[in-house]
Amino acid sequence: MMSIRWFDGVWGDGSEQTLPKLVSSYLELSDPSVAVTETFYLANVLILSNHIQRAHELINTLYKYRDEIAPASSTPTNSSTPVLEYFWQAHKDISRPFHEQQYESALKEDSLTLDEYLAKEQWGQYRESCRTRWMLEHLSVAEPKDPHIWRETDDPAMLAMCSRLLAKEExxxxxxxxxxxxxxxxxxxxxxxxxxxPVEEGVDYTSTQAWRSRHSFLIYRRLAIELAIRLGELETASAILSMALRVDGFGRSSGASLQDFLFVPGIYDVLPVLAKGGKESNPLFVEELDAEILVLEASWKELLERLAEGAWIVNKREYKRMGLESSADILFPPATEARIEAKENDVGKLPADLKEMVRIANGYRGGWDFLAGGMNGIQDIVPSDFPLEEVEDHFFGRGLKRVEGDYSGDMLEFLSAVDCEVDHFIIPPAMWKANGEESVKDGEYQYWQRHIWGQVKSWGSVRESIVDHVQYIEEMIEEGMKEADDDYNYDDDTDDGE
Structure with missing residues (x-):
């Protein structure tokens, strides 16, 4: 999984993060509306990498689920913006995530069509980039009588002044x-x-005199990009955009945000050219495979393979003591349809995602203190006599109703794949629906684990737990960590293969 350098050029510190960690950091924020806003920003990064279809899929998903991520009672979430509207205007072959009239209805007061409104806004940005009065106020540079004198000077401020004057149209x-x-x-x-x-991380150039010497302040890159596009010089436009990304970052130090760049008329003709240079041209470039992983849901096969391969790397010593020879031994063989049907006849309908998993691998092996021992196959699932009332406090915030007396139905219990001190439980869909709030939907359920000491950890599905495990393992690998094993010196373990 790729790392992405996340730094806006002005505010805050830079960070090197994998895409899953970046998205997870959004979803962990106290204000869920920020998660929506930041993920829209990530969609813009996909657009910048020329992954138009993947960006479209991510935007559609955000519009589909944004009210669930950030309920109406919280801070209002993103509606459409001129940048998004220009995205759809430039790609008429892809469908919008909401009704065509929704944004245009806001323009009735101005008696403008959407196309007219976008053209007006884009011209406004162009005009703003050509302003010269501020150069006199802040740099004491007056407009020359002849803007063609740029050929005879190397003074940065005068070059910028002449360029702005030549580009200006009132x-x-x-x-x-x-x-x-x-x-x-x-x-x-x-x-x-x-x-x-290049700009220095963490430096607010607007609070120092350093901004006076930034080329991107003297003449906004977005203006030069638009000039090149209007001349049909797409390679030049791409080179300027690349310079902005590599030297300026985003924000005030560059005179433009990512959204500003993506609103430049004709920018979608430039992005394929920029993408040819990969990370050399665009430090935020997202590879095609990573874009797919980010936007599309990983298949069960891919998810389980990543679990097994990663688990073998970080817990190989214990697995070898258990007699395993490779990562392939961590996953159990698939369950047959006959076995799935027989188990449902015995204990009732099983969660859909659990059945999807066992068709690929009927459980997986963990360790004594690793992945809660793993998960045994569905053949060992049995009705549980453990009372939900003993752990009800843990589930009130997840949709469980508060009731007097006992809850209806039985939970299901199954064994860890490795003998350990953790029990595995499922509150099956029928029981969860019967005892849940009105917000609980058909098919939803809870998967949870209980340590012998009483600690409870739960997920909204088995799949969520696997994703959690994969992320945990891959973070360990990224940080060079391995599962603790007191009687083994991992420094002596030079065999990292299978």
């Missing part, structure tokens, strides 16, 4: 002639050709 909705655009771009490229150190 008539709303109109742009300069091609000759002026070409010269404005040439002046900007002369500035950009001068050496410029």
């Amino acid at each position: 008539t709303q909705g109109l742009y300069p002639p091609q000759e002026s655009i070409r010269e404005a771009l040439a002046a900007a490229m002369k500035l950009y050709a001068q050496p410029q150190a």
Whole structure:
């Protein structure tokens, strides 16, 4: 799994994170609406990497489930934005996640169509990038009588001033002639050709004098990108965008946010060119396989293989003592349809995802203190006489009703694959629905484990627990850790293969 460098160029510290950890960090936030907002930002990173379909799928999913992630009672979540609207405008072959009229209805007061509104907003950004008055106020640089003097100077501020003047057009909705655009771009490229150190992490350039020397402040990269696009010079536009990503970061230090770049007219013609350079051109570039893993739900086969391969790496010594020879021995053989049907006839309907799992592997082996001993196959599932009332406090926040007396139905219990001090339980769908709040949906259930000391850990499904295990294992591998084993020196373990 790839790592992604997450740093906006101004605010906060940079961090190197895997994509799953990044997404998990969003979902762990106290305000769930922030999780929605940040994941929209991650969708923009997919767009920047030219994974248009994957970004579309992620955006659709966010719109589909955002009210469940961030209920209406919490801080309002994202609605559509001009950047998203431009995304759909530029990709008319993909369907929108909500009704076409929803955004346009907000424009009735201005008597504008959506296309007219987007064009107006894009021109407004272009005009804002051409402002020159602030250069006089903050840099004491006055407008020259002849903006063509850029050819005769190397002064960064004057080069920027001339480029802005040549690109400026006061008539709303109109742009300069091609000759002026070409010269404005040439002046900007002369500035950009001068050496410029990358921004430093954690430095707020707006609170220091350092911002005065940033090329991306003197002439916004997004303006130069648009000039190049209007000239049909997509390679040049890609090079400027790459420079912004590598040297400036995002935020005020670059005069543009990621959303600003993705709102530049014609940017979707540039992104395929940028993507050819991979991480060399775009430090936030997401590989195709990682984009698929991020957006698409991993198959049970992939998930279980990752569990087994990772578990073998971090717990190999104990597995070898158990007689296992490779990671393939961690997974049990699949259960037959006949066995699944027989077990359901015996104990009632089993959770759908559990049946999906056992068709691939009928359980997996853990260790004495690793993965709660693992999970034995469905053949060992039996009705449990353990009273739900003893652990009800743990489930009230997950949808369990508060009742007087006993809960109806029986939980299911099954063994760990390895003898250990953990018991495994399932509150099956029928029981969970019968004893749950109105919010509990058909098919939902709870899978939980109880340590002999009384500690309870639960998940909304067996699959959630497997995903949790995989993430835990892969973080251990990333940090070079292995499962503790007091009588074994892992420094002597040079055989990392199977």
